[in-house]
Amino acid sequence: MQIIGDKNFPTDNSFKLLFDVIERGEKxxxxxxxxxxxxxxxxxxxxxxxxxxxxFITATEKEARAAYQDLAFFIDEDQLFLYPPWYACSxxxxxxxxxxxxxxxxxxxxxxxxxxxxxxxxxxxLLQKTVPRDVLAGYVETVA
Numbered sequence: 001m002q003i004i005g006d007k008n009f010p011t012d013n014s015f016k017l018l019f020d021v022i023e024r025g026e027k028x029x030x031x032x033x034x035x036x037x038x039x040x041x042x043x044x045x046x047x048x049x050x051x052x053x054x055x056f057i058t059a060t061e062k063e064a065r066a067a068y069q070d071l072a073f074f075i076d077e078d079q080l081f082l083y084p085p086w087y088a089c090s091x092x093x094x095x096x097x098x099x100x101x102x103x104x105x106x107x108x109x110x111x112x113x114x115x116x117x118x119x120x121x122x123x124x125x126l127l128q129k130t131v132p133r134d135v136l137a138g139y140v141e142t143v144a
Contacts, residue, residue: 018042019049036063040070047075047118053111056120061085064122075118083107083121086128104130112136 021029034042040056047054056071058064061084068082084100108130110117 015045022046022050036066037070040067041074043067043118044071044074047079047116051116053116054118056118057126058120058122061122061124064120064125068120071118071120079117081107081110081117081119083119083125085122085125108136109140112140113142 018029018031031042043054043056056064056067058067064082064084068080071080082103084103086097086100086104104125107119107121111119112133
């Protein structure tokens with residue numbers, strides 16, 4: 001379900017200022033004072049406007065899952081991914097890690113394909129090691 005179409009971007013002055021800063025090529029942009037759902041809305045507008053991959057970083061996994069749910073309202077599910085962290089301790093480590101591995105590999109493959117998407121990740125997931133790009137390339141096969 002896609003709520004924001006090409007022609008109905010928000011016209012609020014703050015959005016215009018933000019897009020102007022982005023178009024000028026600023027590397028770091030600080031936006032503050034937003035509620036969680038507003039952050040998700042802003043990320044979805046940026047994704048739709050820029051047509052580039054957006055990395056939505058959260059402090060905790062709980063916040064990442066909530067942001068993912070909020071973003072699912074604005075962005076098609078084939079363009080939205082959750083990048084979960086590994087867990088060192090678990091009661092059924094093999095069953096649980098299988099889901100985590102699948103989610104992480106799905107994100108890495110999407111990045112490898114260089115197709116725009118929104119990735120939601122808690123900071124601890126981004127700090128964990130992953131397979132190098134050239135190694136991943138040796139295992140990825142595209143099926144039509």
